[in-house]
Amino acid sequence: MEAEQPTTTLESSLLPVVVIGAGPVGLAAAAHLAGRGLDFLVLEAGQQAGASIAQWGHVRVFSPWRYNIDATARRLLDGSGWQAPEEDWLPTGAELIDGYLAPLAKALGDRVRLNARVSAITRLGFDRVRTNGRQDVPFLIRLEGGEELYARAVIDASGTYTSPNVLGASGLPAHGEDKVAALIDHALPDVLGADRAVYEGRHTLVVGAGHSAATTLLALAQLENTPITWAIRAGNASRTYGGGDADALPARGALGTRLHALVESGRITLLAGFYTHRVTADGDGVEVVSRDPSGAEQTITVDRIVSATGYRPDHSIASELRLDLDPVLGSTRALAPLIDPNQHSCGTVPPHGVDELAHPEPGYFAVGVKSYGRAPTFLMATGYEQARSVVAAIAGDWEAARDVRLDLPETGVCSSNLAEAQEQRVGLATGVSGGLLSTPLPLVTVSASANGGGCCG
Template sequence: MKRDLSAHPTAILGAGPVGLAAAAHLAARGLPFLVFESGARIAEHFESTRHVALFSPWRYNIDKAARALLTAEGWLEPELDKLPTCGEVIDEYLRPLSQLPAIAPFVRLEHRVVHVARAGFDKLKTAGREHAPFLIRVTTADGTRDVLASAVIDATGTWSTPNPLGANGLPAEGEREHAAHFAYGMPDVLGTQRARYAGKRVLVAGAGHSAIGTLIALTKLAEEAQGTEVHWALRGHNFERILGGGSNDGLPARGALGARVKNLRDTGRLHVHADFKISAVRSGAHGFTIEGMKNESARYAVHDIEEVIVATGARPDFSLASELRVKLDPWIESTEALAPLIDPNVHSCGTVRPHGHRELAHPEKGYYALGAKSYGRATNFLMATGFEQARSVVAAIAGDMAAADDVQLELPETGVCSTQWSEDSSACCTKAAKVEPAPKSSCCGGPPVKRADACCVKDEVAKDSGASGCGCGPAKTRETGEKASTL
């Protein structure tokens, strides 16, 4: 028997930037919703990075539906070309958004969603499943209760499940035993955590923007606090790829991060440990020793480390959806349709192909993971991507398929292809070392126009002509089931 799901709200899990954007789109369409936030305030995970300056200006950090609702209530938008901190995004945008009359009554703080299922159906049962409402099990200060929902937008992110220090994806031996001296993500080393790191030998692990931003902050601390020593552990050695596109980057502040940390490396203010695959943390006479392999074959160790900051990214936790029919790509852990568009082993330039409800859909009809969680273990996520995801998915929930399918996403390029720089080559195309680098405004011609299996325009043109590709990407595509070979 088909049930009328319109009697139930859409459940939004997480009151961060993408979750609140989804709420704004639902409110704009007059659709009922509830937002469940595990923290005592909105954007609890985002709050932990309030000290961090974003490299994307305000224009990329404000959802269109949210802007319309805010403006109608007299909100004045900030200067669009200014670079905000995470704290400013919360204070000047997210909190006012959450307090709007169209949203505030439907936000439930300190409501932790622990399970999502289909009411009356376990994972095995199929017949009639899509007509049953979702059952959202929530824990609160007053106990556990179940809430029914017509659809689920999971915007819980990945911040609470950081990747470990160990190079093989598992915690390094001794990592948990030394947990008191480990921090994950981007601690406020120049502010609230200053006393913890001042005068210490600190090792930062990771090669992304979080690691680079933390290294820059620590070297500033070292200038102010005598005895502070900064070590940088990274698993690769190709700094051209790691440090990014510099002045070619469509977001100048993002490009400047790489340039600044390159200067710190070149002037000796960073102790760099490249090609270091960490496997163990051991107690020593003065602090502890970080052990692993160097260049895949030689034992290597960094001694007398007192604090470790692990900035190696994060991964999604789908345990709350264990009773749903969720289908994930085996290594990216996004949906299978989205994975080819974001796989860092394959794609270039940091520019993501437009994608919406179709790429985000799971076999469990009505369940969508949005935001950073939708990217699985891939790290090239920007808020603007999540806003367009929310717009498309809400349109699909509303039954407006024309709007849902009209996905448009314009993101600034990084100025460097992720597959452009192999660990052994500095050529733009790894199989054609004599090819000149692409113009400043475009990497290997820019992102592909229509092919999900292409890494750039050059690759797309080559494949359209029947060739295997231009050489920018891996020798074998994702469809072969093999990983890319250029990283």
């Protein structure tokens, strides 16, 4: 279905702002647009708000509720009779949806469209090459089914969850990776819940050195008669183990301490210096071959693989827009040095807003985890401030847009100083991927009605 084409600049200026993605940052942007009286439309590819988060709903987060709710969204929810969750609780992904995102989407009403996957964004009548008058025409957004919509600005909060990194160690798919895809899962499968039968009693190889890999390893270790091998490119696992008891982030330190003990005891077999090069399915499982930079090979045969190698942004929907991307991270060039994971952890990324997020294409902004490209240092609180700044700029309030602030605790919101108290209530909460997520808690589940919902996205 084709929408009626706007014919004047005046009509273009009255079009809605389109937000892509109904995760935490996308819905926060919508709340800010509503708060400023700007027309908007949220396009969510999934069947519910927080559809990507639902994929890891069994996982608990590092940051407590008080850092997971956008302030403007909270004011909107307060007006709808919503009951705020306990601010010091570390929620699960499922709790985040039930206690925050679903109520927020409901409060935003019919301006949130589900099952609306964006396939392309361009300028009406302009490809990427044409310049004169470009800024005076609206954006054209094409949906997967062919429907076309028009917008005065686009806020892309679509995330990176659907574009995981490959298993191959050099950034390319390992040889044969596509042929054994049915035996490869990506980060954070529900090992102790819905996916238990897939893993129990089977030899699993976990590839990756981040907190997502560590979380999966800890879960697998709770399954009896289940061999576990852990493969990392580094020569040792000290970065994953972290600081232990000396770690400034209690949950993160506990994660590394538990993992280290399991490796030392032999429960988990560690393969260091492992560069995945080739995978082949045979009658005995999957043969995985490592070839390091010197040409030396290692080989292991397993039943399943968990590829916890991170994510990358997919900018293909914006290929007809003028983007200025950092060649390393895939963020904007201005943002890249502020989020470089070689220099920053999640708690040390400085506040940033519309100026660092702007592209040569006026009116297009990627926010949230997609704005970070391949950097794993993203925090929801940072994404909320991005959304606030961008919406202020779209509204023409440049003073507010450039007054960028971020209230983080001294060590960043990747942790909670109440982790010990929460451990006594539901079991140890430990962290994964950039300090945002945590290990599944198999012994006790937290009622969404009692404690509200979770994080991330």
